[in-house]
Amino acid sequence: MAAKRSKTGYVILGLLSEENLSGYEIKKIVDTRLSFFWSESFGQIYPELKRLAAEGLIAVCGDPVSMDSKSSTQSIKYRITGPGRLELAEWLKTPVEKESIRYELLLKLYFSNTDSSATMLQHIREFEINHRRQQLLFGKFEDQLKQNLDVHSNHSRILMVLSFGQKLWESYAEWCGETIALLEQDIAEQGTSSDE
Amino acid sequence: MAAKRSKTGYVILGLLSEENLSGYEIKKIVDTRLSFFWSESFGQIYPELKRLAAEGLIAVCGDPVSMDSKSSTQSIKYRITGPGRLELAEWLKTPVEKESIRYELLLKLYFSNTDSSATMLQHIREFEINHRRQQLLFGKFEDQLKQNLDVHSNHSRILMVLSFGQKLWESYAEWCGETIALLEQDIAEQGTSSDE
């Protein structure tokens, strides 16, 4: 248990605990499988990979056997080490820090007034579209996961995470529907007075 | 419409658009009324107040009436200016940036496996407790708001924001209940089958 490290480090350890990956692949996975509750950028991943390697928690895959399929010569694959697994396990035990969530949409809505109904309507519609896209992905992920339950040893945990996302996104959808209706009503009532 | 400023600036402008406030009061309001979807720290607020004042978007309340008495010797109240209101209105129109949400709880759950069920159970119970506390506040806020509908001109908007929070927190509660049950089941099964 080294000094407090950034969350990025644990994401890397966590993903490497399942399979050997390159920085690029890690980024891709985060952007797809974890995207609805996490994000990382290259600017964090690559330096952190070097840091973790320097600490001996991960190591470059030197084995020529893993060069099988389509892996290219320039891609640097890492594997997790014993100390790395320990570090990951240790982190899992530490209390979860309070998440600080910031919804700019709510901020705008909070400070808006009746004469900006049209604008807010537009914002919420956009919010709805973006999130509906993600909502569709949940179904796909779930199907994929249930098809090969044996690939990931922790598939039940992943299903729990997915369930969290589904519930949240359902809330989003519900709220969007209701709020859009309210705003449209606002606009209709306002129809008599001046508007842009 | 000055250069792109931090969100803090708009929070300040938004709150000042309703009433004159000091930095300390702004912090208190954010920590209560906005806390479930936003946060600010003094380190952001005070410098931003000065920046906004320098740009002429807000100004120190120089009310000579309250200066003579001892009421406001140390507290510096600000008011929004005409340009400030314009800037706020301008920002309301700009598209909402994609929120980047990070749930460390989900990260841990995602990387956990069957032999850390007890730990995860603990994490989720803590999550449940923390969020149930907030959930109780929603009711209070709603009551307060409905009692004095005339105080805030934009009470309907605030109700929309509250509704968002309520739906989200209901999802949290629901998910916690289900997931805790699953984990308890895991642990029970693991207890009977001695070891692996």
Next chain:
DNA sequence: AATTGCATGTAAGGGGTTACATGATTCT
């Protein structure tokens, strides 16, 4: 008189995004 709370402020540092730079590989 001393402690606690109110209120403003600053400095350090971390965490994270963005933009840029550089090659290699693959596709057309």
Next chain:
DNA sequence: AGAATCATGTAACCCCTTACATGCAATT
């Protein structure tokens, strides 16, 4: 050959939190 994509890496910058410092006010 040229374009697009893959892949690694770095540097600058920004936002934000934390910790600290200060002084006034009210309380005990």
